[in-house]
Each structure stands twice: as structure tokens, then as C-alpha cells.
Amino acid sequence: MTDTTHPDSSFRALPIARLGVGGRWRTEAMRSYGAPVLLWFTRGQGRITINGVTSGYGPHNCIFLPAGTMHGFEMSSQVAGTIIVFPQDSEVQLGLPRDSVHLRLRDADRQIELSNLVDNLQREMEKGTARASRAMMCHAGLISVWLDRQLEALDEDEVKHKSGQRLVNAFTALVEQDFHSAKTVRDYAAELGITPTHLSRVCNNACGRPASVILQDRVTYEARRLLTETRVPIKDIAASLGFTSAAYFTRSFQKQTGQTPSAFRKRG
Known part of the structure; x- marks a missing residue:
């Protein structure tokens, strides 16, 4: 599995722990990716800074970062999860959020729903066929719809920026x-x-x-x-x-x- 720091036109997925290979600076220093990414934390906790604002993250936290979003996060050996890298320039086609999103999923049904969406996308990635490429776009579209629905459910106070x-x-x-x-x-x-x-x-x-x-x-x-x-x-x-x-x-x-x-x- 190739690194995500220079994503191309394809989907990619890898364990979040792989991001830290080569030193803590790989995740903790401020950086950005050239394509949208979804971070799905399933274990561990730490702090993440997105566009200059720091907050905590823990198990069952979903973080979406549009292309070019400056960020960095702490990652101990206990942290586990998956990072999904979307194709470059796919934001409009997939209807992905224009701003960063940090969701703390406390409801088990929502956790299972997102895990299934991520797993389905990964399974199609492993097939590597032309039909699989079409299927990946469909599954990514479902993830985009899922993100929209989560944002609609948030209280106004949670999305209001100071x-x-x-x-x-x-x-x-x-x-x-x-x-x-x-x-x-x-x-x-x-x-x-x-x-x-x-x-x-x-x-x-x-x-x-x-x-x-x-x-x-x-x-x-x-x-x-x-x-x-x-x-x-x-x-x-x-x-x-x-x-x-x-x-x-x-x-x-x-x-x-x-x-x-x-x-x-x-x-x-």
C-alpha cells in the first residue's frame, strides 16, 4: 500500500498507524494532502489540530479533511483506525463537504454504519477491476451522503464557529x-x-x-x-x-x- 502524502487519481486506504512510519513528525507537524481524506479512529486517543484549532479525538471519531487542509495530530502506539484517500479533484463529483468535519460517534448504530461503508469501499479497492472502480465511486458517494446526514443532525451550537x-x-x-x-x-x-x-x-x-x-x-x-x-x-x-x-x-x-x-x- 503506497503512502498517502502524494495521492493520485485513485482511491487509497491504509491503517492510520502507517502514517507515523518514519517518525512522529510525520503526523504531529502541520501538513496537508493534495486530495480529500477521511480519518476513522477506532482505538486510542490524542489531540488533533485542524486549521489552527486543537481538539481531542478518541475511539469512534470520524474526521474528514478537504484537500489542502492544514492539520497535525498526536498518535501513540494505541491509536488504530483507517485513512481513506479520495481521488484528487473528486470533491464536486462526490459532493464531499467543503469544510473539515469532526464527528464523535457515540451511537453504536452510527459506528457500525460508517465501519460498513469504509469496509465496502476497501473491498472494492482490493479487486482492482474496471467495475470495481465504478463501485468505489458509488461507495464513496454513499460516504459523502452519510457525512451530509451527520452534519444535518448536529445542533446549531455545535457547528457555530467563534x-x-x-x-x-x-x-x-x-x-x-x-x-x-x-x-x-x-x-x-x-x-x-x-x-x-x-x-x-x-x-x-x-x-x-x-x-x-x-x-x-x-x-x-x-x-x-x-x-x-x-x-x-x-x-x-x-x-x-x-x-x-x-x-x-x-x-x-x-x-x-x-x-x-x-x-x-x-x-x-
């Missing part, structure tokens, strides 16, 4: 769009029409981390990914992430990870 959360959502969306540039927290705050101090305050309230740490975390994750998954020269990685020099990139990376980029690449 102004601070909306601001953090807007900040993380900008970071996801521009983290390759040399923009600072001050630049992002100016774009949002607020002060850097206010931006850091609302980020701290939402996820326990100031705006600068969210930005650094996203850049560092991308640096780690490029160092481990490509042979791009370190100076070119530095330039692609908005650093003015390789030396500055090395100092920043070492401060965040405790290792130089070259040492991290050799270890990976």
Missing part, C-alpha cells in the same frame, strides 16, 4: 497557500487586518501555539519531507521555502529539529 476560530482558520489557510514564501507573521497579520500580537493570542487560545510556531511547524515539515523524499540540493530546498541563504535555512532547521539538514537527510 470569531477567534474563524480568524485562526483564515490564518492557517493563508499559511498553507504562502508558506513557500518569505512572509512573516507580521505579513500574515497585516493581510488579515489585525496586529501580530492579536493573531498570536487567538492562535494560542485555539491550539496552545502562537502564530509563529504554527508557521515554523509548517515550513519545517515541508523541509523534512523534501530532505527525506527527494534528492533536491539543500540550497535549493532553502530557496524554495523562502530562505535568503542555505546558511540561514540550516540555522533555522537545526533550531527546530536539533539536527542540521544534511544530518537529517543522512539519518532518513
Whole structure:
């Protein structure tokens, strides 16, 4: 089963535990996928940060993330479940939610219903035939309908966003769009029409981390990914992430990870 960090036009499914292979940074650092994903946790617990807002997750939690959603989550050895990766650009065709969804399924019938939907989709994936491809789209459509019905059942208070959360959502969306540039927290705050101090305050309230740490975390994750998954020269990685020099990139990376980029690449 291939990794989901670079999904193509096909459906994919793998155990959630596989996401953590290669180090905790694989799940805990801020990152995004190029396609929609569904996380179905069946055991264990931890915290997950989605678009800058942190909340707890536990058994029978279903989390849907649209393509490009910045997120990261804690994952101990006790955590189990399944991640479903939908095809790229399938949101409209399947009618998937436009915003992230976090559902805590306390009712046994709803837990069984989602488990069956996920199992049916996985069975078709294993067949690998042309008819199976059609069937996968149908099963994925049923998952989309199921998500819609769960959202309709939520109380208005559960889906109402506080102004601070909306601001953090807007900040993380900008970071996801521009983290390759040399923009600072001050630049992002100016774009949002607020002060850097206010931006850091609302980020701290939402996820326990100031705006600068969210930005650094996203850049560092991308640096780690490029160092481990490509042979791009370190100076070119530095330039692609908005650093003015390789030396500055090395100092920043070492401060965040405790290792130089070259040492991290050799270890990976």
C-alpha cells in the first residue's frame, strides 16, 4: 500500500498507524494532502489540530479533511483506525463537504454504519477491476451522503464557529497557500487586518501555539519531507521555502529539529 502524502487519481486506504512510519513528525507537524481524506479512529486517543484549532479525538471519531487542509495530530502506539484517500479533484463529483468535519460517534448504530461503508469501499479497492472502480465511486458517494446526514443532525451550537476560530482558520489557510514564501507573521497579520500580537493570542487560545510556531511547524515539515523524499540540493530546498541563504535555512532547521539538514537527510 503506497503512502498517502502524494495521492493520485485513485482511491487509497491504509491503517492510520502507517502514517507515523518514519517518525512522529510525520503526523504531529502541520501538513496537508493534495486530495480529500477521511480519518476513522477506532482505538486510542490524542489531540488533533485542524486549521489552527486543537481538539481531542478518541475511539469512534470520524474526521474528514478537504484537500489542502492544514492539520497535525498526536498518535501513540494505541491509536488504530483507517485513512481513506479520495481521488484528487473528486470533491464536486462526490459532493464531499467543503469544510473539515469532526464527528464523535457515540451511537453504536452510527459506528457500525460508517465501519460498513469504509469496509465496502476497501473491498472494492482490493479487486482492482474496471467495475470495481465504478463501485468505489458509488461507495464513496454513499460516504459523502452519510457525512451530509451527520452534519444535518448536529445542533446549531455545535457547528457555530467563534470569531477567534474563524480568524485562526483564515490564518492557517493563508499559511498553507504562502508558506513557500518569505512572509512573516507580521505579513500574515497585516493581510488579515489585525496586529501580530492579536493573531498570536487567538492562535494560542485555539491550539496552545502562537502564530509563529504554527508557521515554523509548517515550513519545517515541508523541509523534512523534501530532505527525506527527494534528492533536491539543500540550497535549493532553502530557496524554495523562502530562505535568503542555505546558511540561514540550516540555522533555522537545526533550531527546530536539533539536527542540521544534511544530518537529517543522512539519518532518513
